[in-house]
Amino acid sequence: MALGLGAQPFRLPTTNRAILDPDGGADRYFVGTAGKPWTSGQFGCVRSGGGQLHEGLDIRPMQRDRRGEPTDDALCSVPGVVAYVNTRPGLSNYGNYVVVRHEIDGLEVFTLYAHLASIAQGIRVGTPVQAGQALGRMGRTSNTRQRITPDRAHLHFEITFMVAARYAAWHKAHMEGTRNDHGTFNGRNLVGLDPAPVFRSQAKAGTGFNLARHLRETPELARVLIRQPTLDWVRRNPGAVETNPVAQRQGTAAWELSLGFNGIPLRAIPRAASELPANMGPHRLLGVNPKTLEQFPCGKLVFKRGQLWTLTAKGQQHLELLTY
Ligand SMILES: [Zn+2]
Structure with a gap:
């Protein structure tokens, strides 16, 4: 029986499928940080000699225009509802980004799509979105001093969980004098799960994949x-x-x-x-x-x-x- 993509809880967030290549396509999937190998584009303790966490995947584009900018779309990974959209790239090292909320296997999960060049029309908080739907155009927006160069343009993708639903109130009470530009979606309030083993194990297990069990393991x-x-x-x-x-x-x-x-x-x-x-x-x-x-x-x-x-x-x- 052919396994429909719709039966799987997560689909790849761009048309780049090298991460599922059984012969090892990781070097064609990830983009490393400036001057570093592709491994620094993975999730985990992959930055600053292992001391710094990268909480998502930096995914390489498949197509570029004549100026060398990516033309890939960021595709919604799971059906859900848009929970947050940042359209002020100067306020985040994620640049323009979209967060979608999902309920999967009894878990409240979010997927996050960052560094977008632009956000697709109609994508705003409360919009229901389907798996595979374009959320925006891949890009390299960010507020970091060292800008993302065209050759390093990528989609930063996260599967993440919200620590406190009342984060904004906590921030106000405990982080006096510091800005909170993104409300509940402040980076301090999101904890990520490595998407790579999620993609790989569900490619194997198909509909047998269960996110709650994956968390337990x-x-x-x-x-x-x-x-x-x-x-x-x-x-x-x-x-x-x-x-x-x-x-x-x-x-x-x-x-x-x-x-x-x-x-x-x-x-x-x-x-x-x-x-x-x-x-x-x-x-x-x-x-x-x-x-x-x-x-x-x-x-x-x-x-x-x-x-x-x-x-x-x-x-x-x-x-x-x-x-x-
Ligand atoms: Zn990243």
């Missing part, structure tokens, strides 16, 4: 326990919740979250009061997987103080946002 950096009976992130992502008979019987007093290296929640377990450690504060770091930290050192959420794993200031802030 993503390497875990840390487990945290949050003493709150309800959690906004859990409410928005019921697909990540696992069952716990004890909490089912006794009621939920806290949530145990598994976090990926960049703080992305991978799964959530409800915990009953009887299961909590004694003298527990508002939250507790339950454990860290040093292998994940070694593999992905750029998240910078935890560190070892003597023999004890501790949250960094960035990790503290992330938890604060997750529980806001």
Whole structure:
């Protein structure tokens, strides 16, 4: 039976398909940063010698006009609704960009399309969009001092999750004096998932691909326990919740979250009061997987103080946002 593209949760966001080439087409798919190999265009700890996170894929164009500018369209990856459009490139290192909201396997997911030369007509907040629909023209807009040169023009594509739905209010209260030009879609409030294994595993599994299961199988950096009976992130992502008979019987007093290296929640377990450690504060770091930290050192959420794993200031802030 032929597998229709529509049956798959994510389709490639441009006509470049080299990432699925079984003989290894990655060098024809990714664009590296200035003077660096294609590997620096992948998702992960690929910048500044591994210390800096690149939270999306930089995808190479397939067609250019006579002036060398790309003419590829950025194609919506999954059906959804436009959630945010930035048309003031000077306000973001993403330049002109579009964010689309999706509900997949019980998860609230966003896809993001950045550095666009222009935004397609009719694409504004609230517009329903189909998979494969053009959202804009690939380009190289950005507010960075070092501009993106024509040879490096690319689509920056993300699959991302929103940390706090009330981010704008949190920013106002906690980041006094700093601008927040993009409301809830501030970069601090979005945590990305590597799209490459999503594309590759669903190309293999077809309709058998499940995003919630894929999240659960993503390497875990840390487990945290949050003493709150309800959690906004859990409410928005019921697909990540696992069952716990004890909490089912006794009621939920806290949530145990598994976090990926960049703080992305991978799964959530409800915990009953009887299961909590004694003298527990508002939250507790339950454990860290040093292998994940070694593999992905750029998240910078935890560190070892003597023999004890501790949250960094960035990790503290992330938890604060997750529980806001
Ligand atoms: Zn990028």
